[in-house]
Amino acid sequence: MQFKNPEILYFLTLLIIPIIVHLFQLQKFIKVPFTNVAFLQKLAQQTRKSSRIKKWLILSTRMLLLTAIIVAFSQPYFSNKTASQTQHNFIYLDNSLSTNTKGIKGNLLQIAAQEIIENASEKDVYSLQTNSNFYDRIDKKELKNILLQVKETSKKIDLATILLKFDSKTKNKTNTSNNTVLISDLQNTYKNEFTNVTPPFSAIKLESVIKNNISIDSVFVNNSNANNFTLNVLIKNQGEAKSNIPIAVYNNNKLISKLSSSFKKDTLETIQFKIQNLPEFNGKIALNFSDTFAFDNVFFFTLKNDQKINVLSIGNKANFLAKIYTKNEFNLTESTVQNTNYNSILKQQLIILNEVENISEILSKKIIEFSKNGGILVIIPHKNLNLKAYNSLFKNLNLRKIQPKKIDTLKITNINFNHPLFQNVFSKKVTNFQYPTVQHYYPITSNNTSTIVAFENGTSFISEIKNRENKVFWISSSLDIKNSNFINSPLIVPVFYNFGKLSFKHPKLFYRIASENIIDIEINTEKDKVLKISNSENSFIPLQQKFQNKVSITTKEQPLKSGFYNIIKDADTIQKIAFNYAKEESLLNFLDLNELKETNKNITVSNSVADVFKKINKKNKVHWLWKWFLSLAIVSLLLEILILKFYKP
Template identity: 35%
Template sequence: MHFQHPELLYALLFLIIPLIVHLFRLRRFQREDFTNVKFLKKVIQETRKSSRLKKFLILITRLLLITCLVLAFAQPFIPASDKALTKTKTLIYLDNSFSMQAENDQSDLLSSSINQLLESIDETKEYGLITNDSEYFGRTTSELKKQLQDIEFADNQLNFQSLQLKADKYFNKTDNQEKNILIISDFQNSIGALSELDSEVYNIDLVKTLTEETSNISIDSAFIKESNPENLNLAILLSKKGELKQPVTISIFNGDELLGRNTIQEFSENKAQANFRLQNETLSNGRIEIDDSGLSYDNKLFFNINKDESIKTVIISDADFGFLERIYAEPEFELANFSSDQIDFNRLNSANLVVLNEVEQISSSLQNNLANLSKDGTSILIIPSENALNYDQFLNTLGFPQFNKKIETNRLITEIVYDHPLFQGVFENRTKNFEYPKVNTSFNITSSSSILKYQDGKPFLIGNNSRYLFTSALNSNNSNFQNSPLIVPVLYQIGLNALKKNDLYYIADVENSIDIPLKLGKDEVLHLKKPDFDVIPQQQNFSNRVEINTDNIDLQAGNYEVTNASSTIGTVSFNFDRRESKLNYLDVSGSENINIYDSVQDYFSESNAATQITALWKWFVIFALIFLAIEMLLIKFLR
């Protein structure tokens, strides 16, 4: 038994008072003479025995009365366990990722967990709450309940490592308190490993939300499989988890206009593909939908097809450039070519890509112009002449190393740096043995940004920040590189990277860099808009384009208009990542020092039982009243 106010037990010393009164009670008796002494002596003996018994019983009842009163004011209680004697602080992590849209008992897992929390959290205890996109610290229980009712699904999920950091932050100034972490989640594999949580510092409890059946069909991605001037083939990939209960209907819309509908009867290895032939025209408000009773967020995919802008390419050449004309051809490229002494600088300044092909001597005005274009984001490709003159200063201006010396022996081009960003998504296989092209004369440079290398490891092509440099002339007399299968992907990729074409859609919760082919006026900015939403993204204005960046913008899935103050420029689409659709769950059973519960109610029921306190003060008040009544009865009726 424990006492809430043990210091009041010192009042038990007052028990000595009735003892003193009883033992040292001074009472004088008056002596009377009677004739019948024998009879009088008997009466006196009987009266003294009765008086002693009465006084002794009254003393006991008074002692018990005082004892009960003192104990009642000390407020005794019996704890259910040691936890009841310790002050606790609890951090609740509520997983509100999209996978919690799965239904259980005709309600999604998130709503069910929220309702159980609203019913179970104790008004007398201190709680902190974190979700995947918010944290609520220093709230009263009533405020926390209001916040719980406003929680919505988020497009990201914390892992255990991030959760540990947030817990350290929450319990930073907590001393002499029991620290509890309650994790409510379906525990998909993406949440990480339980070993990342410190179960020695914190008491960790898990509530694993369960579904009756794990089943979901999602739209994974969409891409243009092939196209011609009249039509395009849009391919849509779907994935399945669980059993296919009925055929899946897939529809394509442009706004409210239905463009096509198809039905998928079966999946192969949980994958399926649907193809739609559409007119090759601008589609600004595209939407793909399926009917599925699983997760709802992945039943739609937003996309747009904008008119492709030709990449403005300028070739400045004093040698044959026919191979460049064949690669940078219409409709992807809009080509203009000039000799080094007859340049249209208006066309040059509006170019997305400038190719300097075997110009022996670069004038200072051209050097300055190209340097300014490079600073403005224009891609520069340099193919040096065999007799390159005054290149050192120009190369330094563009951030390239100088040519060390001229090598006049044959060299094979044997190595492709597949990990270079220029080759991202270009090669399916990393071939090591291919028909090696060669050069007769070349220049040596030292660089860490090689794209292609000679057999001695020296660079043949280097590239960085939209600037590219060959170390050899590419004319047919000096090299057979024009006949190599490498020339097309290398030069074509350099051209495509000069103006990034917008994708059908972007992922909403990652950083995206999007090029808008537009020349903005002074003080003009671009907006991303949709109904009830308007944001100015981070953007950089170049001479012939605007690069917008979506980092640190909370974007929802949907189609957004790109606008300036006067007009709509185009459309970009965003979708949530489909990682939550996999429904692959972590096995949390058998974890040491961690308790696992089937529901939030089970956790709070056991937690409250462990912290339950049985108060006894009322019983001692009742006993005190009983002893008071006994004392009064003894005084009145016992003689």
């Protein structure tokens, strides 16, 4: 038993006063002489004894009356928390896309929100975390208004972050009792976020009644020619085999192709469509099938065939460059130092200094300006380069020095397969190819150098040198056939082809929502002008970095809905791009609550929102006892009246 006002109990010490009064209140008797007092003496003894019993009874009832009144004013109660404590309930409601599906009672997200509203106590304080927002210290009325408007979102938030936030909110909060409730379908990646030191909480798992799902995983294009291309659609089937699933491809809203396909149990299959080549294709793929998730039955992509990468080679003519930088993907310009149009340098995405013996001051200034504006520079040294001029260029690019030429026949043996330059180039690591050789080379010293290809002695043959302002690829040896046979090596094609591809990030077929995406837009903008991304429902200004000949856009938090979006400068649409939801949201992989309970003793698991809140309310309910003590006081008073009236000693 606890007391809301325990200090009032000190008044119980005053009960000693009526006791003292009773003990010292002696009754005086008047003596009356009689001739025969034997009988009267016996009667007087009996009367005095009865009177004493009556007084003790009256004292007891009065003591009980006063005690009951004092205890009643101290407001006694039974509860797991003190009456003065505020009950603070922290609730995480998972409103990710995967919760927008059908459960036993209806839509998982809507039913969970409704059950919170129905079972939350009016007296408690709440903090609500969704994937979209955090609402701190709100009452039930505010909680209800928020939950009635909650919608699914593509935003993700990890449970470790949620628990850390809840824990930080409970610190330094005196006179507060806290409960944490996590309501989620516990999809995919939550397993490793719970440990033995995780604060106690109640986990409620939202479960769908449908246990199969078919989704569009991704798309890619190949076998492209002047007339058509092959669109490859990856379809992921989870659950039982499915037959005759209609799949349609649209260009904007125009139906281009349609077919039906069957899928085996738990497979990832590729469906191919032959599509006519168009300068611009805004594709939408649609599956017509009712399954667990509806959001992954539509997929968007864009294809633009008229964009090419500008490559400028300055110096000696190299036949291999024209074979690699073909006209369907690149605009290759080759010129000598004397014939270079310096005004065109800033319009390039990739510049190759191909065995230039001496770098003039004007060329050096243009190269520096190009590099600091985000262009990629590849330097192939001349066999007899002007070391002073090269190091002057390197100094202005904030790079380290080139060392004097070393004459030594070395094999090129080591490949850094993890470098982005070789991403998706090799199906496996190659160690037994015919090694190309060099006769002499120029080593470089730099702390920010990443080796791409190396000699047998570990010295770098091709290296990437980068800092905040620029990115330079240094090939340490002349590629003249008299010095090296590297141009006859199978490595020459992927190395130089990817130099070009890395120099400009054309918009991909599609981008993923809630992921970091970097999009390069080939455009010149004024200082005070910004690009924005918009569609008919949403518009936002993304992070962007301006260069001389392009703007690099970064998206992460926005957009939140899949579909086509326009990149806009002023009122003009520069480019159209497509966003799709993260494919992880389509997975039917969920955490087993029984396994969670076994490995985490601080966690209480349940399948019912109502049950958890009923337990919380019952646990924290205050059972007041002051009414019972007040009733006892009244009973004591009635007993005293009855004793005084009917008890005759």
